[in-house]
Amino acid sequence: MPTILSGIKPTGQLTLGNYIGALSRFKEYQDEGEVYIFIADLHALTLPIESKVLKENSIDIACFYLASGLDPEKSAIFLQSHVSEHAELNAIMQNYLYMGELRRMTQFKEKSLSMKDEAIGLGLFAYPVLMASDILLYQSDEVPVGEDQRQHVELTRDLVTRFNHRYGEILRMPKAVTPKTGARIMSLSDPSKKMSKSDPEGDIFLKDPMNIVRKKIMSAVTDCGSEVTLDPIGKPGIANLLNIYAALSHISQEEAAKVFGGYRYGDFKKAVAEKVVEVLEPFQNEYLRIKESKEYIGVLKSGEEKARRKARKTLTKVQKAVGLLTF
Ligand code: AQP
Numbered sequence: 001m002p003t004i005l006s007g008i009k010p011t012g013q014l015t016l017g018n019y020i021g022a023l024s025r026f027k028e029y030q031d032e033g034e035v036y037i038f039i040a041d042l043h044a045l046t047l048p049i050e051s052k053v054l055k056e057n058s059i060d061i062a063c064f065y066l067a068s069g070l071d072p073e074k075s076a077i078f079l080q081s082h083v084s085e086h087a088e089l090n091a092i093m094q095n096y097l098y099m100g101e102l103r104r105m106t107q108f109k110e111k112s113l114s115m116k117d118e119a120i121g122l123g124l125f126a127y128p129v130l131m132a133s134d135i136l137l138y139q140s141d142e143v144p145v146g147e148d149q150r151q152h153v154e155l156t157r158d159l160v161t162r163f164n165h166r167y168g169e170i171l172r173m174p175k176a177v178t179p180k181t182g183a184r185i186m187s188l189s190d191p192s193k194k195m196s197k198s199d200p201e202g203d204i205f206l207k208d209p210m211n212i213v214r215k216k217i218m219s220a221v222t223d224c225g226s227e228v229t230l231d232p233i234g235k236p237g238i239a240n241l242l243n244i245y246a247a248l249s250h251i252s253q254e255e256a257a258k259v260f261g262g263y264r265y266g267d268f269k270k271a272v273a274e275k276v277v278e279v280l281e282p283f284q285n286e287y288l289r290i291k292e293s294k295e296y297i298g299v300l301k302s303g304e305e306k307a308r309r310k311a312r313k314t315l316t317k318v319q320k321a322v323g324l325l326t327f
Contacts, residue, residue, distance in 0.1 A: 012197030182247030
């Protein structure tokens with residue numbers, strides 16, 4: 001049974017991209033393996049964020065996790081900052097990844113692009129070290145990620161090779177798993193950019209009222225022409241809407257394109273909007289119920305214990321391997 005690890009950073013309001021790329025898949029992981037799902041709150045500190053906002057976002061993610069159908073009896077659902085082994089393993093692993101490697105990471109380059117050197121926190125630069133520690137702590141086999149996180153998992157794999165070569169078979173080799181449909185949902189206002197919670201332009205938020213969801217999809221940027229065809233280069237806006245529809249309907253983009261062959265853009269958008277509402281509305285209601293009940297508090301506490309049991313084992317193994325005393 002594979003160990004599967006996934007997490008979301010509480011950096012902003014969750015988007016439809018987070019739902020399609022992550023949340024909607026969590027329930028099925030549960031039937032496939034041993035699942036660890038965390039709120040990556042330490043990662044959220046790598047860019048400036050108000051403390052109140054971070055707290056609210058963390059609670060929201062916990063509620064969205066439960067609304068996605070995760071069963072706390074089967075999966076460990078927890079806050080990264082509550083399992084201090086993440087920070088402890090990070091302190092060790094930062095010595096086995098190198099500046100040159102971290103400097104090459106696309107996400108770092110993109111996120112720091114518009115920032116002055118004096119304003120770039122060390123945590124943003126060292127983000128992949130903490131992410132590697134998250135993955136390795138649970139001896140994860142599979143790490144479901146969107147396209148732009150694959151590079152960090154590749155770096156983690158290099159780290160495993162390096163570390164195990166020096167100390168023996170201590171760490172498990174993880175692999176990135178990226179779905180074919182929905183791996184990268186794009187902004188509705190600029191389909192060349194990823195729909196991203198830290199860049200809200202063109203986002204559909206999971207907390208948006210349904211009339212806003214409909215409005216946002218109806219005014220999504222489309223392309224020249226009037227026919228719905230799958231052409232990611234020539235018609236990126238249409239391809240993005242097809243991708244959204246396909247992912248929510250559990251069909252391929254090619255199949256979705258067939259469904260809408262002969263549709264005019266307006267009718268196509270209406271159908272996509274209805275599909276999104278059909279999926280999001282009950283999900284949002286469940287999120288609201290969970291938030292109101294506060295059941296997430298008990299879930300996070302028991303998740304923390306479950307996660308720590310596994311994390312402690314790996315950390316001790318690593319500490320012993322590198323020569324730290326563990327009595
Ligand atoms: N647009 C997207 N399409 C498909 N999947 C997506 N994910 C995020 N955006 C999309 C998936 O959601 C999970 C959460 O990722 P994260 O919070 O660790 O960070 P991220 O991937 O960088 O997501 P954001 O929303 O773009 O966050 P910010 O703006 O804070 O950097 C991951 O599984 C991701 O693949």
